[in-house]
Amino acid sequence: MTQLVISGNYAQSYAAKLARVHVVSAYPITPQTAIVEKIAEFVASGALPAEYIKVESEHSAMQACISASALGARTYTATSSQGLLLMHELLHWAAGARTPVVMGVVNRAVAPPWSIWTDHGDTMSQRDTGWIQFYGESNQEVLDTTLMAFRLAEHPEVRLPAMVTEDAFYLSHTVEPVDIPGQDQVDAFLPPRERSSTLEVGKAMRLGSFTGPEHYMEFRHKIAKAMVRTRDVFLEIEDDYARITGRNHGGLLPTYKTDDADTVLVTMGTATTTARGVVDAMRADGHKVGLAKLRTFRPFPVQELRDLATRVDRIGVLDRSFTFGAAGAAFTEVAGALYAAPHHPQLRGFVAGLGGRDITAAMVREALLDLLTRDGPESSWVELKSRTEAS
Amino acid sequence: MARLTIPAQELMRSGHSACPGCGATLVMRYLLKGLGERTIVTVPACCWTVIATPFPTTALDVPMLDCAFEATGASISGLRAAADQLGLKDVTIVGFAGDGGTADIGLQALSGMLERRTDGIYLMYDNEAYMNTGVQRSGATPEGAWTTTTPVDEFSRGKLEPKKDIMAIIAAHNPPYAATVNVAFPEDFVKKVEKAKAIHGPRFFHALAPCPPGWRYSSEKTIEVARLATDTNVFPLYEIVDGVYHITRKLGVAKPVREYLQTQGRFSHLDDAEVAKIQAQVDARWKRLLALEGLA
Numbered sequence: 001m002t003q004l005v006i007s008g009n010y011a012q013s014y015a016a017k018l019a020r021v022h023v024v025s026a027y028p029i030t031p032q033t034a035i036v037e038k039i040a041e042f043v044a045s046g047a048l049p050a051e052y053i054k055v056e057s058e059h060s061a062m063q064a065c066i067s068a069s070a071l072g073a074r075t076y077t078a079t080s081s082q083g084l085l086l087m088h089e090l091l092h093w094a095a096g097a098r099t100p101v102v103m104g105v106v107n108r109a110v111a112p113p114w115s116i117w118t119d120h121g122d123t124m125s126q127r128d129t130g131w132i133q134f135y136g137e138s139n140q141e142v143l144d145t146t147l148m149a150f151r152l153a154e155h156p157e158v159r160l161p162a163m164v165t166e167d168a169f170y171l172s173h174t175v176e177p178v179d180i181p182g183q184d185q186v187d188a189f190l191p192p193r194e195r196s197s198t199l200e201v202g203k204a205m206r207l208g209s210f211t212g213p214e215h216y217m218e219f220r221h222k223i224a225k226a227m228v229r230t231r232d233v234f235l236e237i238e239d240d241y242a243r244i245t246g247r248n249h250g251g252l253l254p255t256y257k258t259d260d261a262d263t264v265l266v267t268m269g270t271a272t273t274t275a276r277g278v279v280d281a282m283r284a285d286g287h288k289v290g291l292a293k294l295r296t297f298r299p300f301p302v303q304e305l306r307d308l309a310t311r312v313d314r315i316g317v318l319d320r321s322f323t324f325g326a327a328g329a330a331f332t333e334v335a336g337a338l339y340a341a342p343h344h345p346q347l348r349g350f351v352a353g354l355g356g357r358d359i360t361a362a363m364v365r366e367a368l369l370d371l372l373t374r375d376g377p378e379s380s381w382v383e384l385k386s387r388t389e390a391s
Numbered sequence: 392m393a394r395l396t397i398p399a400q401e402l403m404r405s406g407h408s409a410c411p412g413c414g415a416t417l418v419m420r421y422l423l424k425g426l427g428e429r430t431i432v433t434v435p436a437c438c439w440t441v442i443a444t445p446f447p448t449t450a451l452d453v454p455m456l457d458c459a460f461e462a463t464g465a466s467i468s469g470l471r472a473a474a475d476q477l478g479l480k481d482v483t484i485v486g487f488a489g490d491g492g493t494a495d496i497g498l499q500a501l502s503g504m505l506e507r508r509t510d511g512i513y514l515m516y517d518n519e520a521y522m523n524t525g526v527q528r529s530g531a532t533p534e535g536a537w538t539t540t541t542p543v544d545e546f547s548r549g550k551l552e553p554k555k556d557i558m559a560i561i562a563a564h565n566p567p568y569a570a571t572v573n574v575a576f577p578e579d580f581v582k583k584v585e586k587a588k589a590i591h592g593p594r595f596f597h598a599l600a601p602c603p604p605g606w607r608y609s610s611e612k613t614i615e616v617a618r619l620a621t622d623t624n625v626f627p628l629y630e631i632v633d634g635v636y637h638i639t640r641k642l643g644v645a646k647p648v649r650e651y652l653q654t655q656g657r658f659s660h661l662d663d664a665e666v667a668k669i670q671a672q673v674d675a676r677w678k679r680l681l682a683l684e685g686l687a
Contacts, residue, residue, distance in 0.1 A: 022476035025469065051472035056503030060465030063458055063500070067433060067469030070456050073476050075469075089459055097457075199454045201482050202428055208457020209446040 001245075002180050008171030011139040011178055012078060012104035012164070013038035015146035017048045018186040019102075022073035025053040025064035029083040030116050031172045032106045036078055058083035062090035062101070069099035070207055072195045074150065077101065080168065081108035081122045088126065094161040095130025095223060097207060100153030100193075101161040103131075104146065107269065107320075108168045109355040117356020118168035120268065120321040124297075124329040130223050132162035132230055133298040135268045139176045141249050142166050144241065145295075147181070151190050151237050157229050167320075168356065170270040181245050189244050230299050252296045253304035257283065261290030263314040263372050266305075266334055268294045271318055271352075271359045278364040289368055300333050306341040314346045316371040318364070320353045327351075327379040349379035397581050398424045407450035409442040412610025414600035414617060416442060417574035418516040419451075419487065422596070425584025426512075428453060430483045431470055435497065436460040437489035438523040439516075461496040463488045464504030467511040483588060484511040490531035491521045494555045505564035505593045512587060512594045515557060518602035526605045530555040533625075534672070535665055536657045537607075543660040553672065561595045562631055569595040570630035570639075575617035579628060579639055586630075599626045607656025619651040624677040629684070636683040648673050 006014070012035045016024065024043070026036040042048035051068075055061045058079050065075040079087065084105055094101050105123055109115035123133060134149060136142040142164060149162040166172055181189075198207050211219070235251055242248035256276055258264055267275050272293045282289050292308055294301065309315070315338075319328025326332055331349030338344060350367045353359040363382055370376050402423035409416045415438050423430065433456045434440060440457065443450045458466035463486040470484045486504075488497055493515035501513060520538050521527040528538040533554040537543050541550040561569045568590045572580040580598075587594045601617050603610040620626040621640060625648060628640040648670045652658040661669070 023469065023472045025465075025472070051476055053468050053472055054507055055465055055468070056499060056506070059459075060462060060468075060500045060503055063462035063465035064469030064472070067456060067458060067466040068473035068476075069469075071431070071470055071473035071477065071479075073473035075473075090462070093459055195477070199431065199456060201431065201454065201479060203454055204449055204452045206443060206446075206449040206451070206455040206457070208455075209443075209449075210440055210457075211446040215446055 001182050001185065003177050004180055005175050006139060006178050007034060007173055007175050008136065008139045008142050008166040009034035009106065009173070010038055011143035012146055013042065014180055015143045016076040017042045018181065018183060019074060019076070019147060019150045019190055020192070021048070021050050021076045023051045023053065023065065023068040023075045024077065025055050025061045025068070025075070026077045027055050027058045027061045027079070027083060029058070029080045031108060031168045032078045032080045032083070032104070034172070035104055058086045059090060062087040062094065065101045066090060066094050066097055066099045069101050070097060071199050072193060074193045075101050076103070078104035078106070080106040081110055084122045084126060085110065088129070091126055091129035091131055096219070098159040099161060100159055102146065102149045102153055103161070103163045105163050105165040106168050106172045107165050115355040116168065118170060118320070119354045119356065121354070123163065123165050124321040124323070127298055127329065130160060130227070131298060132160055132296065134162065134164045134296055135294060136164060136166040136171060137270060137272045137293065139171055139178045140247070142171060143178055143180070144245070144247055144249060147186060147190060148234070148237050148241050152230065152234050154193050155233050158226050158233055160223065160226055160230065165269070167270040179247070185244050189241055227299050231303070249295065251304070252299070252301035253308070254293050254295060255308065256291040258290035258292060258308060258311065260288055261312055262288045263316070263368065264290045264292055264308060264312045265364070265368055265371070266292045266294060266315060266317045266330060268320060268330060271320065271364070274359055274361055275318070275364045278361050278368065282365065282368060287372060289372070294330055297330070300337060302337040305334060305337045309338050309341050309343045309345050312345050314348070314371050316348045316350055316367055318359070318367065319349060319351050322351050322354070331379060346375065347378070348376060350382050351379065352382035396578055400424065402428060402452045404450050404452065406444065407442050408444050409438070410604055410610070412603040412613040413442070414574050414602060414613050415439060415516045415518060418514070418598045418600050421574065421577050421580045422485065422487070422514055422584055423451070423453065425581045426483050426485060426588055429481050430485060431456065432485050432487050433458050433463060433466040433470060434487050435463045435492045436523070437492050438518070439487060441523060460492055462500050463492060463497050464500035464502070464513065467513060468504050468507065468509040471509050471511050486511065486513045488513070488515055489523070490515055490517040490519060491529040494530045494557045502564065505561065505566055508592050510591050512596065514596040514598055516598045516600040518600045518605060520605050522602050522605045531557065535661050535669055537660065538657070548665070549660065558597050565634055566595055567592040567633055568630070571597045571599070571626065571628050573599045573617050573621050573626060573628060575614045575621065576628060576640065583630060605657070608654055612654065616654045619646065619654060622646050623648045623651040624673050625651050627677065627680055629680060635687045636680065637687070638680065638684050645677070
């Protein structure tokens with residue numbers, strides 16, 4: 001093991017290299033570029049003996065990964081925002097064809113207006129594609145989770161594609177010390193992918209096919225079951241990763257100071273780090289507040305949230321995206337998860353940090369105090385500027 | 392008797408679900424005869440999605456990977472990269488797409504595959520419209536042809552625009568090998584496939600695939616119609632090897648285009664002036680092809 005001071009983007013690149021990916025296929029988009037540039041360097045120097053397909057679009061990037069994966073290769077790509085949206089059709093395809101493609105996504109707001117800055121609108125709009133979704137809080141977590149994502153995606157009971165996201169610039173372009181596991185450690189954790197028996201040269205087989213109403217539902221149900229199974233498989237994989245590297249990032253919904261909390265804020269990505277500091281400060285003032293981080297959005301940690309709901313009175317959900325016509329995506333999912341549970345804490349949604357606006361400690365503190373002291377609106381946008389301020 | 396040069400091995404089975412007289416089935420059959428069993432086929436949305444038969448069956452004796460409509464070029468690149476990484480060096484990767492999936496929606500991915508010099512074969516089977524969805528015009532539909540979206544009526548005379556010249560687009564990418572093939576000339580077809588198989592890099596075939604329901608002719612006439620396409624110079628047979636053009640079938644005097652057009656209901660509305668215009672265009676394209684051949 002060595003420690004390097006690297007960006008979240010390089011954490012992705014190092015993870016792909018350590019995973020010994022066979023095929024990388026990628027198209028550049030800000031702020032993802034450093035990921036694929038670093039991989040190009042690894043390939044050019046021979047450090048990573050992979051095929052790097054320089055495609056002419058993200059759509060082709062994903063198709064090339066799917067086709068390579070269908071033949072049995074371990075594949076990786078990375079993108080952001082518009083690039084992810086262009087892949088949309090193929091994201092469904094990757095899950096439907098059960099190809100365990102792993103992708104890094106640097107969360108970036110969607111145009112128009114053009115924005116290269118972070119929010120989760122890009123990946124939230126892909127939540128129904130059948131991809132496993134991890135949201136990273138630190139560069140270390142990004143690297144570790146990407147390695148775990150390969151093993152999870154390729155697990156015979158899962159066989160689903162997985163994306164590991166990181167907030168644009170807060171992680172993608174910010175350097176932090178990251179422990180890089182040794183190649184021997186990674187090899188012990190992540191053995192070579194088992195060869196596909198689906199597409200075998202000389203064999204009459206078809207992957208994809210078409211089907212009438214007599215089979216389609218069963219194909220979908222298999223994906224649904226695999227996604228449910230993903231939760232337990234991931235927990236086993238994380239335990240194994242911890243055994244080898246000493247690091248465990250806490251499963252699907254890591255919590256912070258929730259044991260005696262009466263009020264908990266649910267966060268995603270880098271806002272969690274800010275919120276953790278706020279929780280510490282408010283604890284010092286005697287407030288019983290805590291945090292729960294949605295590390296996965298797919299599968300959604302329903303069980304973990306229901307456990308949490310038995311212990312707390314109020315849950316606030318901090319969303320970095322918005323589902324027009326409804327509310328923040330995480331808020332509606334949390335509400336949906338808790339409706340059928342016996343305990344119903346008061347729920348509030350806070351939408352903040354869209355298009356790269358900082359989610360500040362003051363903002364988080366205000367939201368938590370609001371949650372503690374009064375019954376506010378079900379869903380609110382934090383610190384929206386008035387028309388005069390904005391212009 | 393002529394020596395039989397077409398391999399006897401069949402890698403496409405008779406149990407498929409194409410329409411009677413389908414040209415696209417013959418295209419697949421001859422292609423696979425030329426490529427042999429160490430082949431992987433990738434197919435986007437097109438007639439062949441259906442022809443290959445539904446889950447859990449297949450009409451091919453080689454593996455077939457479905458891919459997205461507009462992504463065949465990328466699928467070929469992905470399969471090639473994986474095959475190389477997994478040590479399957481002797482495998483031929485072939486993309487098999489219709490004219491809509493190639494000349495229209497799939498043009499970008501095809502261009503990408505050619506530009507990055509993927510070691511694979513792309514075949515466009517050209518039935519000159521979106522036939523799988525019911526005969527809508529594509530960029531490869533010839534001028535004057537009736538389709539469901541270019542009807543013939545008081546204010547419409549079929550497709551107004553000329554057919555997209557896919558071979559010129561391919562040639563602009565300068566691949567090591569590109570050729571036109573026609574199901575009416577199987578020996579020429581298979582010979583070209585065998586030749587292409589031995590070459591590395593991106594290779595392209597433009598295959599004429601007559602379509603009885605779409606072109607509106609009786610299903611037993613597919614070969615007759617296909618033969619006339621070449622013998623009237625509507626669909627000349629040629630290859631481009633490293634930029635050098637070579638016409639592989641040349642008649643002393645080509646037959647009049649009218650003979651080809653009158654075999655098909657989709658052209659039945661054309662008057663003498665329209666036929667003459669098409670004849671002039673065919674003559675001009677043939678002249679240009681001869682000139683390109685002369686550059687060698």
